[in-house]
Amino acid sequence: MKIDAAKKALCNASDTKRGREIQRIIRGEIAQKCAVKYADCDLVAGCDVSYRRDGISKAAVVVYSRIKKKFVEEVTAEVATEFPYIPTFLSFREAPALLVAFEKLKSKPQVFIFDGQGLAHPHHAGLATHMGVVLEKPSVGCAKSHLYGIYEEPPNVKGAYTFIKEKDGELLGVCLRTKVFVKPLFLSIGWGVDISFIMDAVWETLTRYRIPDVMRRADKLSKDRPLNWREND
DNA sequence: GCGACAG
DNA sequence: ATCTTGTCGC
Numbered sequence: 468m469k470i471d472a473a474k475k476a477l478c479n480a481s482d483t484k485r486g487r488e489i490q491r492i493i494r495g496e497i498a499q500k501c502a503v504k505y506a507d508c509d510l511v512a513g514c515d516v517s518y519r520r521d522g523i524s525k526a527a528v529v530v531y532s533r534i535k536k537k538f539v540e541e542v543t544a545e546v547a548t549e550f551p552y553i554p555t556f557l558s559f560r561e562a563p564a565l566l567v568a569f570e571k572l573k574s575k576p577q578v579f580i581f582d583g584q585g586l587a588h589p590h591h592a593g594l595a596t597h598m599g600v601v602l603e604k605p606s607v608g609c610a611k612s613h614l615y616g617i618y619e620e621p622p623n624v625k626g627a628y629t630f631i632k633e634k635d636g637e638l639l640g641v642c643l644r645t646k647v648f649v650k651p652l653f654l655s656i657g658w659g660v661d662i663s664f665i666m667d668a669v670w671e672t673l674t675r676y677r678i679p680d681v682m683r684r685a686d687k688l689s690k691d692r693p694l695n696w697r698e699n700d
Numbered sequence: 701g702c703g704a705c706a707g
Numbered sequence: 708a709t710c711t712t713g714t715c716g717c
Contacts, residue, residue, distance in 0.1 A: 471706040516707080518708055552708070560708095561707075583706045591704070614706045653706080 468572045475600040479560035482527040486556050490592035496600045497591065503577065503605050505660075505667045509534045512576035513599075513672075513681035514560045514568075516691040524548040526564035527590045527689035529680050530574050531672060541688060544568035554614070555590070557583050558597040563637055565598065578660075579669055580607045580681060585657035585665075587616040587631050599658025606657030607665045608640065613653055618642045621651055628666075630653060638662060643669070646677045 477493065483597030489508045509532055520650060523545050530540040544567035550559040561583075582595030582641035593614070599606030616631035621644045630638040631653065640655025654665045672680035 516708085518707085520709070552707060554707090557706055579704095588706080608706085612706065613704050614704090 468569055468575050470566060470569060470602065471477070471666030474603070475566060477597075477601055478559065478566060480550070480556075480559045483553060483556055487590070488558055490558075490590045490597070493592040493597050493600050494590060496658075497586075497596065497650060500585055503664075504661045505578070505664045508605070510539070510574055510576040511578045511580065511668060511671065511681060512572075513580050513679075515582045515682065515685040516564050517686075519547055523563040524549050524561070525689050526561070526568040527685045527691075528565070528568045528572065528679060529684045529688060530572070531613075532575050533671065538684065539575050540572065541689075542568050542571040542685075543688060555588060558594045561594060564596065566601075569602065573676035576604070578605050578607065579657070579659065580609050580668060581610060581680075582682060582686070583609045584610050584614050584653065585655035585656035587614060589615050591639075593655065593657075595655065605659040605664070607653040607660060607668050608653075608657050609652070609669055609679070611655040611678075612682060615644075615688075616640065616655075623647055630662075640641070643665060645669075645673055645679075646675075649677045651670040652677070654690070657682045 488598040512653045532539045538547045545569045595606045595608035602613035618631040621627040628641045628643040
């Protein structure tokens with residue numbers, strides 16, 4: 468799929484100062500209303516990135532067809548890791564590899580799920596929101612731990628959830644118990660979607676594990692090593 | 701000043 | 708995220 472050049476430029480920051488400026492721009496592009504209904508979507512993409520000590524970042528994107536009830540495409544991309552991991556600046560570390568992978572996609576997913584926050588970010592510019600704006604596609608944040616927002620621990624029952632809110636009460640996402648006796652997930656609104664949308668998108672491929680299958684697949688694929696892989700370089 | 705801090 | 712050994716359980 469093609470990606471707008473101007474939008475791609477919002478994925479690179481020389482430093483955190485510039486990164487914060489970009490996040491302010493991203494925040495300004497957040498849609499006020501849900502433009503698409505999950506029920507009308509077919510292709511859902513799960514996106515993840517792994518990092519190796521040799522300085523390579525590997526992005527993986529898997530596409531699930533709701534109509535066919537199966538995965539229909541997988542792509543990966545490796546690029547040099549340029550940005551360090553700094554809390555609240557995750558986008559600049561993961562986006563470069565993800566963009567290369569997205570451009571390899573033959574299909575056109577209508578929904579993108581990321582391994583991080585969306586609006587549940589101090590500047591409402593988490594990875595999912597950031598990429599949603601860049602791709603101009605509905606996006607969902609699916610994080611394994613908390614970063615920002617006020618919430619309470621949901622009851623120990625599968626499906627139980629609580630809301631994650633901004634200090635002023637604005638809804639950012641939900642803390643969802645996907646499995647009993649296991650830490651809950653932190654879902655948050657990315658771009659162009661609402662609370663029910665992100666709940667449906669994650670629930671769609673949730674089985675016996677804590678993480679939805681679409682994200683587990685992307686995670687595994689991003690960590691796959693070539694067959695002729697060898698220890699010492 | 702102190703604690704928190706996606707992956 | 709990555710690294711890393713053993714261990715518990717179906």
